[in-house]
Amino acid sequence: MFAPQLIGFVRTPYSETGDVPRGLGAKHEAEGDLDILPEFEAGLTDIEGFSHLIVIWAFDRSQGFELYGKTPTDGLPHGVFATRSPRRPNPIALTIVELLGRDGPRLHVRGVDMLDGTAILDIKPYLSNVPKEKLRRGWLAEAETRKGK
C-alpha cells in the first residue's frame, strides 16, 4: 500500500472539534482556503473551470477506530461505513466545497468543515450528481423525520 503524502493544508475558522457545526440540519457555509504546497501548484491548472471540488483529507487528530458506535447525529449506534465518523479504519475524509476563486497555490472555497491546519491528500473535480429520485439516505432520513426536519 502507498504512503500518504501531504499536498497542502486547509485554513478554516475552526480550531477545535466543538467549533464545527454538526448534527441534524448542520449547514456548512463557512469559507476557507486550500493552501496547496508550491511543489504541487502545477496540478491546479484548469481547476478554475469547476464550480465544486471534492477535497480528500486526513482525520489527522482522530485516533483508532470503532466499527459500531453511537453518532452525535441521532444518538444511536450505526456501522462506521454507514456514517461519516472520524474513527474509521482508514482516517480518510472528504468534503465537497464550492470554489470561489484561486490565487496561485491558494484556493478560496465555501463549505469547509475541517479543523484549521488539516492535511489535504487530494483534490478532484466534482462531476455529477446522483439522480434525486433514486437517492435514499437510510438512518439519517429517519432521524430527520423524527425531528420534523
Added chain:
Amino acid sequence: MFAPQLIGFVRTPYSETGDVPRGLGAKHEAEGDLDILPEFEAGLTDIEGFSHLIVIWAFDRSQGFELYGKTPTDGLPHGVFATRSPRRPNPIALTIVELLGRDGPRLHVRGVDMLDGTAILDIKPYLSNVPKEKLRRGWLAEAETRKGK
C-alpha cells in the same frame, strides 16, 4: 501520517485497464461486489438503508504521478487535480456506486469502474447532491460541447 489498510476487495468484470469504459460519455453501469474482510463486517451495520455509497479505493496498479499531463478524455493537458487521472500524488480514487443488495460482508453494487481485485480503503454513505443550477464542469463540459454530446 497514517498507514493505509485494506478493508476489502472490489470484484468487477474488468481485468485490464483497457476494459474499463472511459472517455467522453462513458457509462458506468457494470455490476460488481464490494467484498469486505470479515473483521470489518460490523462496520456495515445499517448500510442497507442507503441507495448510494462513496467507495474510496487505491489506484494500486498506478505508479508515480504527473502534475500536468494529457487525459484520454480530450487529448489535452490539464492539472491532475482538475482530472480523475490515476497518476496522482496520493493514489486515492473514489467511485459513487448504487447499492443493490447485501449478503453479509458482500455488497452487491452497480457502477463499478475499478479493476477486479482493487483494494478498498473506505466506504461512506452518499448524502447529498450539489444544486444542479450551480454546477460547472470546466474543461470537461467544453470537451463535451466540442464533441456535440
